[in-house]
Amino acid sequence: MKILAGAIGSDIHTAGILNFLNLAGKEGYETIYIGSVIGIDKLLDSIEEASPDIVAVSYRLGKESCEGLLRELKMSLENRGIEKRLIFGGTVETAEIAERSGLFEKVFDGSEMPEEVVMFLRGRTDAKGEVDYPQALLERIKSMKPYPLIRHHIGLETVEATEMAVRNLAESGLLDIISLAPDQNCQQWFFQQENMISSEDGAGGAPFRTREDFERMYEASRTGNYPLMRCYSGTRDLLKFSLLFKETINNAWAAVPLTWYSQLDGRSDRELLEAIRDNQGAIAWNGGKGIPVEINEAHQWALRYCHAAVEVT
Template sequence: MKILAGAIGSDIHTAGILNFLNLARNEGYETIYIGSVIGIDKLLDSIEEASPDIVAVSYRLGKESCEQLLRELKVSLENRGIEKRLIFGGTVETAEVAEKSGLFEKVFDGSEMPEEVVMFLRGKTDEKGEVDYPQTLLERIASKKPYPLIRHHIGLETVDATEEAVRKLAESGLLDIISLAPDQNCQQWFFQQENMISSEDGAGGAPFRKREDFERMYAASRTGNYPLMRCYSGTRDLLKFSLLLKETLNNAWAAIPITWYSQLDGRSDRELLEAIRDNQAAIAWNGGKGIPVEINEAHQWALRYCHAAVEVATAYLAAMAAKRLGVQVYVAQYMFNTPPGISPKMDLAKALAKKELIESLEGDDFTVVTMVRPGLMSLPADPDMARGQLVSSVYTAMNIDPDIVHVVAYCEATRRATDVEIIESVKMAKQAINEAIKGLPDFRQDKEIHEHKQYLKSECKVIIEAIEKIKTGELTSPETIYTAVKTGILDAPGLSKMSVAKGAVRAAIIDGQSCAVDEEGKKIDENDRLTALSGANKD
């Protein structure tokens, strides 16, 4: 494909055209730059000489002069019988004129991010000539490389408000994935609605009560860039929820924990062993249907202030469980800035330790997708400070080459996000992403990061070996995981009041690291912690 481009009329500005041609060359186009201050006759002579597939013209000097210039262009094209795909670039003012002229296939007004231009250059069309947006996760990821997919969640106080927000988010073209956030009544009691507490309708999410509610959300998303749709899994009846979401949303992937949504966290009343069995059955069902699966396990431990070794171990165990249960595409989530106080260096070391262990399991039947997100607990209540934290977190997370960036709106420390705050937050995140894609230092070569990463991998090995000694059947069987929690091999300070967990471990941030500590607050390794734990369990 060949693109010819230049600035027409008396316009001397060239930066926009040159940037566009640079992006086009990177996408494999042959490019021809004919300069600035190009008269219409010279433009058409160049078109006839070069015979390009696409002609890109730029003009920035004013509305009235642009109108006159484009009228001349239209007449001259007709007189010479030239028919080409035309693209326009300019200011908001001149772009509006170009849109009204009807001459151009695509008009850029300067507000677009590089990613949007690249997506246009890659655009595939269907039989109707409309852009064909991939509707499976791996295809969508491939279509946007090197840019990660953008995900955000939405769940407002009413179904109507959520539906309208989904439509606006899709029309914005900024999100590739919209995650629906149902209220807790829905997540826990959708299939047993007689148990719902009406005073809690809309608390924490949208009050979806009917199959048709999910169908409405999907229909609302069929506009703009046709984002992938998905939804939280529910905290009980996970198999029924999985089928519902597959049939109504074409669920992009399922997110199901191993131990959570049970008596462990109080988000359902299921006993822990029963919950682990149910959760693994739902994971296996989705895997068997070819639906990608995220096991949202490790960051739930981190949110209860577990030390880094347990977080790394639970991330690795979750991936091993996914592979054993037949998951073919595994979405590995990395929540940064968690627990609060961890330094960016040690956060990266922890993420890289998890990533290397998880990706060691990859093979022909097991593909790993990397998803990063800011930690909600890291967002300050002050909105300006929260904006800064969001950008900082996304920029740091780009160091592990994510396929998906799960944006968390800057306002979520104090209130749920509407489509307005989500769009603002996504734009901030995209700017951080675009800067990072230009080139980051290789932090994998940093001595402290490398050493701490290796240390965490060795500590994870100690935990895995301890679980091997008490396992029943497979290492990731429900009975084995249950015993690992009950005996305190897997433990977190935030579970100290939970009767089903040991809740005996102490943790602290020391030199930016999330560590297990003894009664005096001194850092201890896993061998020491587990040896002491073994003695306490015997007593």
């Protein structure tokens, strides 16, 4: 695949388009940079000479001048019978004009993360040119390579505040994974709510009390870059929680200890052998459904300042 790129009109800015071509080159594209301050006729001459698959046009100056240039570009393309995939890069203001022109398959306004540009170059976009974000953990990791996935943990004192925070985080496009933090009442007694201590509602996380609460969190995340969702496994009834999280938030992965959430650490009243059996059942269920499982024993020990040998083992 070949990309030809240049800054049109009287625009001398080059950093953005060169960064784009650098990313494209790393993705295996052949790149051709024709420079800045490129007139429309010269651009079209270059297109006819190089015959690229994609033409990237950059313009960062005024809205009015951008509108005139794109009108000229559209007429010139039609007059010469040139049909190419066109993309645009500019400022928020000029990108708005480019969107309205209807010329471009994809418009970048400079606010995008590098990962979003890379995903476009890899063809991970839908019919509208929007990025098609994978909704399974391993696929997301592969699609973002070589960039790491960024996760944030959120659980505020009310469901409403947590829902708003989830929506804001998703819209920001800064995260790949949102991890929900239920309060301890939820983690321990969601399925036996008569045992909850009301004075501890909202302690250490959000007071999720119904299936619909989790569905609201997932719906709030369906914007921006559509981050993956996951949640604590709960400190008892881990198998029931696994099914609940699969059905409500499409749990990206389960974090299940082997021995913790028992009388060993005090976060559950389960006897140790009972906890091990229950936890192994949750591990097996998630694995059988193709849901990755993180055995988080090491983290539990590390949080208690154990010796490094214990944490690693």
